Amino acid sequence: MLDFGISVSPCGKITAQMLNHLKKDMTVDHGKTRSLLNGSRGPLQEISNRMVTQRPKGFKDPNSFSMEVELCQAFSEMLRGNIEDIDAGDREDPQMCSDYVKDIYQYLRQLEVQQRVFPFYLDGTEINGRMRAILVDWLIQLHARFQLMQDTLYMCVAIIDRFLQAQPVSRKELQLVGVTAMLLAAKYEEIYPPSILDFVYMTDRAYTPTQIRATEQKILKELNFALGRPLPLHFLRRIAKVSDASAESYLLAKYLMELTLLDYNMVHYNPSEVAAAAICLSQKVFSEGQWAVKNKYSSSKFLRISTIPQLNSSSIKDFAAPLLGEARQLM
Template identity: 50%
Template sequence: MLRRETLGEIQNRTIEPGRGFGKAHIRSLQPISKPQSVLKEEADEEEMERSRSHEEPIPPLDENIDEDDADNPQLCSEYVNDIYKYLRELEVKYTVPSTYMTSQRDINAKMRAIVVDWLIQVHQRFHLLPETLYTAISLLDRYLAVQAVAKNRLQLVGVTAMLVASKYEEIYAPELRDFVFIVDNAYTAAQIRATERTMLRLLKFELGKPLPLHFLRRNSKAGQVKS
């Protein structure tokens, strides 16, 4: 193994007293011309500036970005502005306080992060939609904001959130036994069902909180982002 130098061993070269740089030495340090690497970097920067000047400008805010979608009924171009206005209202309505974890006595933010990482792995294992993952994490946070959870039941809440999100977002959602298998039988099907009933009751069956993906897609369209 290579020995790493300590900060104390890294020293700048010093000039002994009375032996400063003379004029001749200073002249020898001045480059006659710029190195080729510097010239190349400057040329690259100039090329980037020229390419930026030829980029298509971002459309103004008052431009109708939905004018070409009138023939596509799935895009609802006639109502899209009202829809996103309503989604913004729902986002404010269902906002989870940033300090909600302080109400939990047996778990902390680090444990919550571990469960989220595990949910991402479950999401990839089942090949679910991106909306399902975002909805599951949203349900987890909203549940933890209103219900105290013991440490040994945090994963149960996480897998239940993924089950509910799958039912809400997926056309073909994984079965309950699949979720029992994915937790290695740490929780029974009856426990997951009971937690599902509790979660839906506490959240008043209001599962339509807008996701970041909804606004990201809209903003990407407004910014003419090319996939």
């Protein structure tokens, strides 16, 4: 049983400024604007250089809102025309869902907000960030021992955070919640999930199958059976495709993302934000981590990405210095 006794405290957008300049210096004939959307002329050819007639103060043009909408649509169409369709080559692969992949990710962006985790949700409870980190580190080792899918680990941690912010537990129950969350995530993601008895054995029989089943029911009821929270991996795969990331850059981004699972100060960031930050950082500088995550990514299977010499560069230390100072204050 884990010891938690350590006490440690859509497309291009038209800005309002652009619209103001357009309304001030130009006027657009509505019939011509509609022709923009039909593709009969280029958008820039339709904009006149005539000055807008000065209106009395407080006068509201009933057509102004319609004109702004049409201008936004016209400029948006013009900007989208130069964007490469990265899904064009996937038309023949039904598993890539190229016809509605954009709708899928739009839905995931909405869902990650609906099922968000709030910052400092452990305040006022028996559990603190250090205890959570110990639990997650142990679950990473458990995950590797069972050779489960990567998505299972992220879902497990998401279930833990969402449950603990809604239903605080005692220190002695924390590992029970963790192992049950891993069981739920495995059932959701894996073809052949480990059995309850496997988890009982991995906890050195600290908990019984009956206790795990009861906690499973408690978690599912608290989360209203809504386990499909988007994961950082979902967004990382999409971002890596858009950015045409190399295998090394992609693996480093995965390493950085997995490090965030241990960090209590990162729980409130949306999965899409974590993925975007990880791939951005992996393409600029390299970072070094600790815990079981570093050992996992030091194997040849992951190209020993956590042991590369760039991880000790001065640039990453400069990046991390302000954050490390904040973390010490929070502790």
